[in-house]
Amino acid sequence: MTDRYADRRSALFEELPESVETVYVAPSETLRYLSGLSMHQSERPTLLVLSREAGPAAVLPELETDRAADALGDDVPFYTYGDATDPTRAASEAFDRLAADRALSGEAAVEFRSTRVLEYTLLTDYHDPESIRDLEPAAAALRARKDESERDSMRKAARISDRVLQETFEDIEVGTTERDVERAIEKRVIDSDADGYAGGIVTAGERTAFPHANTGDTEIEEGDLVMIDFYIRVDGYFSDITRTVAVGDPGEECRDIYEVVREAARAGREAVAEGVEYQELDRAARQVVDDAGYGDYFPHRLGHGLGLEGHEPPYLVEGNDATLTVGNAFTVEPGVYVDGVGGVRIEDDVLLTEDGAEVLTETPRDLRVL
Template sequence: MHPPFDARIEACRRRLETVGAELLVCFPSPNLTYLSGFVESPSERHFLLFVPQSGSPAIVAPAMYGAQLDSLGLPDVRLWDDETDPLIVVEDVLEGMALEKEDGTTGSTVLLDDRMWTTFNHDLRSLLPDAEFGLASAALEELRIRKDETELAALRRAGAIADRVSLELRSRGEELVGTTEAELASEIDSLLSAEGGGEPAFETIVAAGPNGARPHHHPGDREIDRGEPIVLDFGAFVESELEAGTARYPGDQTRTIVVGEPPAEYERVHEVVREAQGAAVEAVEPGVEAGEIDRIARSVIEDASYGDAFVHRTGHGVGLEVHEPPYITAGNDRELEPGMVFSVEPGIYLEGEFGVRIEDLVVVTDEGCERLNDSPRGWESGENVGR
């Protein structure tokens, strides 16, 4: 295999030993991409990566993927065609792996991809009737939660793309008035692509006026009016630079802007959210619990008497998935470590009036954190940008 996947496979083996499992089986998912560099959507076909605690990993895949898999340098590729029962191939792979426990018992612990479809889960259970089963995250979460330099480089590029699009949107000022939410969302997606991004990392959010009080509003045909807050939440995937294989990492940034003069209460609300976000980012450093970051952001908003209007967690991890550990939420006692990447995105949502959310991605460093977004966080647009 090629870097960094050979190192990830070895790290996975060590984690299997730590958690007391003999085998991990991945299905087309971010876990499979993390370990192999192969990106594929799930389908009804058997496409499975087997990583034993000892011995060589193997992949079972439809024959149509042969050329693609050859380029990855995987040590043991078992292809099957439409005239072959894939379970025969799977069974042959399992028989060749030493799955006995150290005490000599025939039972084994097998970790299955958290996203694996029930069909394949059932097949593996039928072939390993004496095994105990768990989730692949028991081994892989500890590996994926800390990003290596290749991953961080991709996330920085994704953040820079979002920054450039954010600046472009602000500069348009009055041009935004009369545009529908859906039209602006489509334009944002085009801008992300023009700046070097791939497909949107999630459905772009444009929420104007009272729609901004819905944190995950779907853009519609409402026209943007002068003087109303506009919540803009967007990002694009970028490809990481790998010797072989591929992996995509997303941007994720939120700003809330206004064209013209905002509602009377808006400036105070925006400043409270901005203060909460800044305080939370300032508190990020190794050893701090994830729940403490949430508490700090929430306390600023509660002290301003808007606690009931902050209706979601402060943040979520970002990597191969837009939402993954660590989750920055109350009660999460997971200590932050260098290499963890997550969003910090407090918000206040006033039903029937408007919403405000400010979001940046941060990476934990040895001494604190680095913001992956650096576009203006104020509400001004047009000629007033940077005020």
């Protein structure tokens, strides 16, 4: 049986320039991806150290060794430090021991987005800052190609999201508040096989014109649109879904906006194919919105990558001329938001497989009037 994490670590170096000799990974979803070790960032510096020539090692607090050994195995050397003194100084001393054993020097890579100054400064005595590269492009390229196990986790997450959402529709009526709806979703997620509820937004009435407003205490009135957007995780992998429904007749303008968004979402999904540029998906959906005269009311990109993070590369946005490859998973979520009227967003999770586009979320996209 192959070690999926060892295979990923080997593949990571294939994505990097040959001049990069050492990779440092701070607590992040990339750490989880490369090792199976899930750790939150704290005041205690932590680094997984990868090398072309040697096996992995880690600098971490003593109290995390059992957890790290469960993920990395007992044969990985740990350079630990105690928790009864200044953790920054103690971690630096542990890193010095590692550096002496490994003769650290030359070019290195760290993920700029997730590596804090707290960890970064451990490296600079041994690597010229000018020689430290950003790991994220290489890590993102790997993480964007979901294997079958990852795909199955995302399929399960989408099935749970669909069920939770459709059951929650039955709770929505005049007088229900936005917060009531989100709490109903969260309770159902907690009672499901998901890892847990990862966040969401529920807005009603004119507040649906704000794409990322916080869920509030606004009561739903007759004729209101209600926008529901939420995340869950299964085995660490995200599902992200949005549907907009109406409580009673929302009126002609809102129905028109809804149909524009529904057609834009369809166009975006239908454009998915191997070798297509990500920006072409955005263009396909945006053209529908532009042609309907609502171009100024679609203020965000079409979608984002999905996996161990709710938002990760690739991004479906103008200017991204990278092309879709098998294993990519992402959202397609056009929206139109008109102040004083309301807004509509329809979001689905899409996976590109060897057989083409697989839409993971299946909740119907026709306007549902409750």
